[in-house]
Amino acid sequence: MITGLTWLLACQLAGELLVRLTHAxxxxxxxxxxxxxxxxxxxRAGEDASVVRTADVLLRHLQLLFVPAGVGxxxxxxxxxxxxxxxxxxxxxxxxxxxxxxGWTTVLLERALDRRGSR
Amino acid sequence: MSDTWAWLAHSPIFxxxxxLLGYQLGRGLRERTGGHPLAQPVLVAIIVVGTTIxxxxxxxxxxxxxxxxxxFWLGPATVALAVPLHRQARRLRGFMTPMLVAIPVGAVVxxxxxxxxxxxxxxxxxxxxxxxPKAATTPVSIAxxxxxxxxxxxxxxxxxxxxxxxxxxxxxxxxxxRVRDRRARGLxxxxxxxxxxxxxxxxxxxxxxxxxxLSMGLTALATSILVPLLVALLL
Numbered sequence: 001m002i003t004g005l006t007w008l009l010a011c012q013l014a015g016e017l018l019v020r021l022t023h024a025x026x027x028x029x030x031x032x033x034x035x036x037x038x039x040x041x042x043x044r045a046g047e048d049a050s051v052v053r054t055a056d057v058l059l060r061h062l063q064l065l066f067v068p069a070g071v072g073x074x075x076x077x078x079x080x081x082x083x084x085x086x087x088x089x090x091x092x093x094x095x096x097x098x099x100x101x102x103g104w105t106t107v108l109l110e111r112a113l114d115r116r117g118s119r
Numbered sequence: 120m121s122d123t124w125a126w127l128a129h130s131p132i133f134x135x136x137x138x139l140l141g142y143q144l145g146r147g148l149r150e151r152t153g154g155h156p157l158a159q160p161v162l163v164a165i166i167v168v169g170t171t172i173x174x175x176x177x178x179x180x181x182x183x184x185x186x187x188x189x190x191f192w193l194g195p196a197t198v199a200l201a202v203p204l205h206r207q208a209r210r211l212r213g214f215m216t217p218m219l220v221a222i223p224v225g226a227v228v229x230x231x232x233x234x235x236x237x238x239x240x241x242x243x244x245x246x247x248x249x250x251x252p253k254a255a256t257t258p259v260s261i262a263x264x265x266x267x268x269x270x271x272x273x274x275x276x277x278x279x280x281x282x283x284x285x286x287x288x289x290x291x292x293x294x295x296x297r298v299r300d301r302r303a304r305g306l307x308x309x310x311x312x313x314x315x316x317x318x319x320x321x322x323x324x325x326x327x328x329x330x331x332x333l334s335m336g337l338t339a340l341a342t343s344i345l346v347p348l349l350v351a352l353l354l
Contacts, residue, residue, distance in 0.1 A: 009195060011198045012197075025343040025344050026340050027197075027256075027258055027259045027340075027343070029193075029194040029195075029258065030197060030259075030336040030339050030340060032194075032197070032198040033198050033200050034201070034336070036201035037201040037204050037205055037208075040201060040202065040205040041205060041208060045205065051202070054199070055199035055200075055201070056202065058195060058196045059199050059200065059202070059203070061142075062196055062314050062317065062321075063142070063159065063164075063315060063318045064142045064161070064164070064189065065189060065192050065193040065196055066282065066315055067138050067161060067164045067189065068138065068183055068187075069257050069261075069275040069276070069278075069279055070276065070279040071168045071169050071172070071179065071182060071183075072179055072183070072273075074169045074173055075272065076273050079273065080276075085241065085242075086236070086239075086240035087246070087277070089239075090236035090237040091233075091250070091253070091277060091281060091284070092284070093232055093236045094236060094250075095229070095281050095284055095285070095311050097228050097229060097232045098226075098228050098229030098232070099289065099292060099293065099296070099308070101225050102222065102224070102225035102303075102307040102310040102311070103293055103296055103298035103303050103304065104296070104298065105220060105224055106217045106298075106300070106303035106306050106307070107300055107303045109217035110300065110302075117213075
């Protein structure tokens with residue numbers, strides 16, 4: 001567990017440092033995720049690796065980590081009530097549009113590439 | 120007595136415990152309802168905690184400070200998403216092109232429709248800026264919102280609502296849209312509902328979860344680049 005956490009924090013810190021040094025518009029933890037992915041691939045890490053087991057524990061409770069930010073809704077209940085229409089329509093509409101566009105674009109491109117590959 | 124009460128209400132121990140209890144209640148409900156889509160632990164926890172701190176008169180700023188210990192782990196958990204991806208790495212082959220096209224296109228669509236729909240429905244420019252980055256995962260959407268002069272804490276709330284929407288309705292809507300490929304489903308869910316959608320995807324299927332996590336990362340990247348451009352263009 002502690003070995004796993006050490007790896008996760010080390011990758012996150014390396015990611016944050018890289019972002020700071022290069023002024024890239026990327027979040028540090030995302031760079032950390034890519035670094036860890038490269039490390040895991042390079043080592044051909046198996047299921048018994050400590051970082052793998054620690055990651056599984058953390059990811060099983062991913063939803064918990066969003067609770068503190070989500071509770072912020074209590075501060076904005078007034079704003080949300082006041083702007084209920086634009087907030088509801090924009091949130092639902094753009095969520096659905098994004099979901100459909102990503103899903104369909106992916107499926108269509110996969111099919112197109114498959115056809116070209118099998119020809 | 121009132122001293123003790125004031126201490127208790129601001130004690131991280133009480134606030135952390137409250138958060139964990141709300142989350143546990145949500146997990147219990149999910150279990151008891153056989154995984155009903157509405158029984159998302161994050162949703163139940165937000166309702167329980169939000170109601171409780173309002174009743175006992177604890178300010179959100181105090182709650183937020185007291186629970187920093189929980190929020191901190193969002194960074195390492197994002198790094199941890201490399202693990203499901205590592206397990207599915209073989210399935211990345213032949214998928215790079217669809218992925219690298221679909222994600223930026225999806226980010227443009229969610230940011231642009233977010234801004235335009237707010238304006239069309241009579242919302243102000245501030246609200247449009249606040250809405251724009253909501254598809255990216257919270258630490259990123261907050262930073263982007265700050266950069267374009269939105270209201271970062273409200274962006275965080277909108278982001279989390281978008282996430283909960285994905286956890287509750289995402290898989291069903293994707294099925295309605297006839298998106299059946301596991302990789303495409305994961306990509307779509309991660310692109311609009313970030314980590315919360317990813318957590319649902321991980322419950323549904325390992326492949327779906329891995330691609331949702333990857334999609335969340337790439338969408339965060341695309342959003343941070345595209346939002347300032349689209350805001351300048353549309354507002």
